[in-house]
Amino acid sequence: MSKAVLIDTSKCIGCRACQVACKSWNDLPGKSTTFSDTWENPKFLDSHNYTRVLFREISQPGGDLKWQFIKRQCMHCLTPACASACPVGALIRLPEGPVVYNDDKCIGCRYCMMACPFQIPKFEWESAVPLIRKCTFCADRQAMGQEPACTSSCPTDALLFGERDKLLKEAHRRIGAHPGKYYPEVYGERTGGGASMLYLTTASFDNIGINHLGFRTDLGDYPHGLYGREWMSKVPWVALTVGSLAVGLHYLNKRRAQVQSQEHKEE
Amino acid sequence: MTQSGTTPELKRWYPGEGKVTPFRLALYALVMLGLISGAIRLFFGLGATTNLNDAYPWGLWISFDVLAGVALAGGGFTMAATIYIFNLKKFEPLLRPAKISAFLGYLMFVIGLFFDLGQPWRIWHPMIMWNPNSVLFEVAWCVMLYTTVLGIDIFIMALERWQKHDWVKFFRDIYLVLVVAGVILSTLHQSSLGALYLLLPEKMSDLWASRAIGPLFFTSAVIGGMSMIILESIISAWAYKRKPEMDILPSFAKGLGLVLLVYFAMKVTDLYARGATVWSLDAPHLAFYFELFGCVAFPALLLYFHEVRNSQKGLLWAAGIAAFGVVFNRFNVSLTSYGGYRTFSYFPSLVEIIITLSLIAGGILIFDFLTKNLPVYKSELAE
């Protein structure tokens, strides 16, 4: 059964224990940063930061002040664009949910970075022999029967690890049980073909103003991982068609030319 | 292959080689710089030497060396198809230079890619590590195979040069297989290079994010190839003090005009069908207008005129603009379009630019070498 994380941002207190736990488990170095007016730091995901909590202060004149905290990491898509993009199959989705990466296969072409609709895979730019880095869904921990480092460290259960179908049910139960509290859609349920990271929010990501930061609301439900597959499924037919057309035309045109020159002679 | 000396019985096809001109010196200097930059790039890594970043993982090398380079090298398969499949034998004189430049185009691609990859020495991985869902996997295989095909072609020329007639005959007998393979492979990867961008519709401007990007890339590659053939024919004639094939070029150019028109129609239909926002005055839109009207419609219009088609200068301009249009399109797709919503910016670093320039320089030098040493402009095997 496929595992997932339910990220209920209404319960997130922005403590960033998850961020540090991720660094700790994955042995990622702390970087030298500078002050950030939003308090978010590091300011971007990169090869040393697989996850990060976005802080959004929303103050409408006259309205209540809101402060939203949204954890970001790889979505672990059900039909991952990254995996479908990778020419050597270095990225694959495990049946249990994690979309994992094989250091030894990767050629460093960075097509996965281009393809991921959530802008997740990051490159070790500072290295002379760079590899791709991204959240692993702690596949190594899961293999040992443990939950991901980030979910295990979340004090408020804003991150809930479990079976995807059960978590989806729970998400919809929460939406139903607290009318008006949640934005009535689970981001990741169908987004981009569905993902293992499921978000409950109090407003749409559009409204929170982070749709350009890896939380796009215009992705639609179509599985992004299928775009490539679709094209590739046509390849053999195109090859066959072009091939037979070429051969056919070759002989046809040759024959026509022969006939023509014959006619010339006969004249 | 040998220089003069080892095979003294062979006469040179063209005189004047070995002469050191300032232009050639500049080319050598560029190649030297390129080699140094390449070493630096390999030693210090991509992050330190390029301006690529997590927001712009693909930059100049992909836009130019790969996308544009391959499109401009489209002349090889276009000519092969023209001659062997459509049986338009009169264009034969254009075939061999086209093959050479195609080969060089792909060589550029491979070398450019080598520098672009994070793990260059794993460039062979796609051969044994398969992901049949990946467009890039397909591109990798096609390019690999097609370059081999082109390589064989060049090899045949070499065999001719060495006068290994039996071998040449053998290849001639199976030549159709090579042609068909080349055409299939080209069709596939020329369009697949565009299809790479099918995966990221949300990151691209409406203007270029088309579901029909494959056929569009294919068609524009034909334009790229044909324009380059015209340009090469004229420029090399000037360079080698040869007469350009003005007997066939005008009618070939007519073909180019036709393809441009087809391409223009495709673009417009595509935009209309997708309901893209066509009219606006921001930078991407201006770039788009320039690409479509300036570099597709305009050369098509130029080529409509008999006077243009029959003048070297006219051809040079029309084909030049069309070729530029293809390059510009590749940049637009991969950079202008992609940059839209990001706070980051990208401009290639010196190393990127130098390597790209040195690849062009190297290409010209090899072209020069090959045309001087292989039966390119005059076939020994004239039927």
Add this chain to the structure above:
Amino acid sequence: MTNHWNDLVNSDCIVIIGCNPAENHPISFKWITQAQEKGAKLIVVDPRFTRSAAKADLYARLRPGTDIALMGGLISYVLQNELYHKDYIVNYTNAAFVIRPEFSFQDGLFCGYDKGKKAYDPQSWDYETDKEGKPVTDPTLQHPRCVFQLLKQHFARYTPALVTATTGIPRETFLKVAELISATGQPDKAATIMYAMGGTQHTIGVQIIRSYSILQMLLGNMGVPGGGINALRGENNVQGATDMAMLFHLVPGYMGIPNEANHPSLKDYLEKETPKAGWWSNKPKYFVSLLKAFWGDAAKPDNDFAYHYLPKVGKGYQGAGYSWIPLFENMAEGGIKGLMIWGMNPAVSSSNLNQTYAGLDKLEWLAAFDLWETDTSVFWKRPGANPKDIKTEVFLFPAADSMEKEGSASNSGRWIQWRYQAVKPHGDARSDLWYANRLALELKQLYQEDAKAVFPDPIVKLNWDYGKDPDVHLVAKEINGYTVADKKQVANFLALKEDGSTACGCWIYSGFYPGPDKKDNKAAARDKKDPSGLGLYPGWAFAWPVNRRIIYNRCSADPQGQPWNKNKVLVGWDPGTKTWTKFDVPDFKWLDPETKTHVPPEVSAKTPFIMLPEGKSRLFVPKGACKDGPFPEHYEPLECAFANPVSPQQTNPAIKLWASALDKVAEICDPRFPILATTFRLTEHWQAGAMTRNLSWQTELMPEMFVEMSPTLAKAKGIKPGDWVIVRSVRGEVKARANVTSRVAPFRCGRPGLENNVEMVALPWHFGFAGLSTGGSDPKCNYAANQLAPMVGDANTMIPEYKVFLVDVQKA
């Protein structure tokens, strides 16, 4: 905490006031979030919009230092609208007690104030007594001098209009808060109040907390599940530390430290400090057992159990005691010559740092026991100081951290939890126990061998026998207590004796290690059963006293012993079987030790607060147990931009001020410093910063010193987000990055006619000048916020007023 962390889930209304648990006690939100899920309302009252406020159902922005005005308004609202829990206050509080007729209150001052001494004579702050000396009560609460009526009268002044004028909270918001909280005056509803430094770090800190408590008493929210008044303790194991008397006025187990003036002999001490009624009447048993634990066989009945070995508070220090401020004032005057800094970093954490540095500079030696080289151990290298001029010899002892040693830690819920060594200490580091042991053994030997030693006995005869490599279990067992004769562990403090036959290191902990073996160590118990369903987990660790999870739990049931809330039962009387059902350890006399029968509820209903002699909770604090008044009254902070809207008395009349040249204070509404400032903590950093500013993962999250300011202030000063600015007070200045945010806003309030619009800035105080990250890139800069804060303490506790002072802000 009267209750404990897990209990937050049982609340119907959680009031976060004067603390920011989402950031400073994140795990509390596990329970708060669950309570919210079940329908509880979350109210956050804070001058700043915090990460806690972000989760609130209702947020009230309150001017710092005005909690009493808000609470006064709420108390008044509850009283005027009769929303209080009447049965509760009549039976369980001193509401019905009649106060002596001389008692009065006028113009912001209680009677008995001596202007010269700046202190009260609390003579008349007392209950009226009958002929037998028993307090007179009026259960109808009608007597004009009963506590209830006085309370009503006292707080009647705190009208919604005055609340708004004082606190800056809009009237509608105030009424919403009032409505939500007072809804828990229903017998089966409970609100909990969570507080910490935002409530305490004021010159009126104690009275602020008193005002929280009074509201909770009126609503019947004390002693019930989901209720209580819950101090979120700070440092890891600071609860344990205070239990063990890491406070200047106590000896272990919350017994007052003797002082020279009042307690020359054991008899004086016991007579004056032991109340006639209530549980504290047992104090002699605990005190003598403590002396026995200290000095063993040397503590004999005929030498007053070595009472004369116990250091007493010197005459000059009565009042302020050996609290932080007088110690550092003395140091600066050259009095104190040597300082052991054991796990703290005052070069960042102390208020008025320039005064602190002046003290440190005068030291002959300083010994620092820490995990790191802290700002304090390199105080002589601080920006602006010339190392050549500082003669202090500094010793740095590497300490093992909490993962590197075994022992107990007590959390805010009073749970003593045993922890095991996870890894061996790094490098040469040793546990604090090891250092203390070594120091004690070394001192013993030195005193023993030195013929000229003055008064060596307290050291030489110290009962100190934990081995050369000290065994922490031996210490734990001594804390639990044992009978002297056979060295058998006592079951709990009921077994402690006044005659010297028992020894006990801390009576309230007695019972946590009742047997000789490690398996008897209840702090290590890890049973996850929860029979009550209320998260009491009686088999998990040990809560002092006697594993009681919610104290004052008699109050969770009515006088007849029937729980107010049938669904949340701690204890209940079954009239049929005449027995008590108990999910928690009863905080009252439920079993007659002689007859072994259950004591009927009416008995315990008389004294549900067993620690107090009157047995009832104190809405009115008699006899000057609080030095600044029997009722809370709003006074302005020492440095303030407003004239007190409540009374002509501007500041707390009972606070002590220091007059050294470094103890500068801005004037009221000082035009040079027109902006309010407050200090706060961040999730990402720990305290004075040594523990987090040296960790790259933490500094990555919060790399630089900043100051929160409103967009209006930033605009007025021409400051852009991220700009470096200088924040200046009359005492010093600090550089910080501008964090321009709507999370802070100006306060528009003030006494009618004197309304004012005053901006507030807020500074995290974690940054300094030493370590991996100091707070900015300038090595010549000290980024510690406490260069600004004043050295002035609460009238009772002496906690410094870190939470309000005056500053000005300028672009750097």
